[in-house]
Amino acid sequence: MPHVLVLGGTTEARRLAGVLAGVPDGRLRVTSSLAGRVAAPRLPVGEVRVGGFGGVDGLVRWVRTHGVDAVVDATHPFAERISLNAARAAAVTGVPLLALRRPGWSARDGDDWREAGSLAEAARAVAGYERVFLTTGRQGLAAFADVTGAHFLVRAVDPPEPPFPPRMDVLLDRGPFTLDGERAILARHRIDVLVTKDSGGAATAPKLTAAREAGVPVVVVRRPPAPEGVPAAATVAEAAAWVQTVAGVSG
Secondary structure, eight states: OOEEEEEOOSHHHHHHHHHHHTSGGGOOEEEEEEOOOSSSOOOOSSEEEESOOOHHHHHHHHHHHTTOOEEEEOSOTTOHHHHHHHHHHHHHHOOOEEEEOOOOOOOOTTOOEEEESSHHHHHHHTTTOSEEEEOSOSTTGGGGTTOOSSEEEEEESSOOOSSOOSSEEEEEOOSOOOHHHHHHHHHHTTOOEEEEEOOOSSTTTHHHHHHHHHTOOEEEEOOOOOOTTOOEESSHHHHHHHHHHHHTOOO
8 A cells, every 4th residue: 555654734734634545445545744843733634643753864764664655745834944854855765755835925905015034034124113913933933032122922822932032922822813813913912013924825814914904014934945856736636636646546
C-alpha cells in the first residue's frame, strides 16, 4: 500500500488527509505530521505523528524507515525551515515532493498596506503607532520586544513566552474569525495599525476587511521564498490528484 506523508498543521493539510483517507478500497496509507507547537492541535483523520524529525537527516531516516512513497508539504507558508528540510530530504531519498500552498492575499481598493520583508522590519514599521493589533502568532514576538512606545494586542492560540513587547495584552483565540468579531476588536481596543503575515486563506482574512472599513493601515509581512525546484499546488483537489497519480491509485 503506498504510504503518503503529509507535513501538516494547516487547514489544507487536514482537508487533504481527509480526502486521501477516502480513496476507495483503502488504497493509500496516510500519515500526517504535526510540529507540536500548539498545545491542543486540531487533528486530521488517519495516522498522526507529533514533533520534529531532527533536521534533514532525521526526516530522511523517517521516510526510509517507514517506506514513504510521496510527501506533501502542507505546512504554514511561513514554516520556512521544515519546507527547506523537506526539499533537501526529497533530493536525498528521491521520494516525490509536492508543496501545497494556499494563495497569498492581494490588496483591494481602499486598503492601506505597507509591506515588510521580516518581523524585524514590521517592528520598525509600527514605530509611532499607539495601539497595535499583532496577529503574527506567538512565534517571533521577540522582534517586537524593544518597541516601547506602543501597546500591543497579541492574538495567539497558546500563551506566548518571553521575550515579547513590554506593553501587551494577549487574546487567546483560534480562527476562523468573523468579520463582525474583527470589527469589534478594532473598535474595542482602539487599534490604529494591524500587523499580519501574508498567510492567505479565508480563516483569518476578515481582519483585512475590517481594517479596510475602519481605515486602519496594515503591515503585511511577505512570505519567505519557497525552495527551488519543488512543484506546487494551490488547492487540496490539485494536491490530492497529484498524490493519487504519483502513488498509482488514480481513477
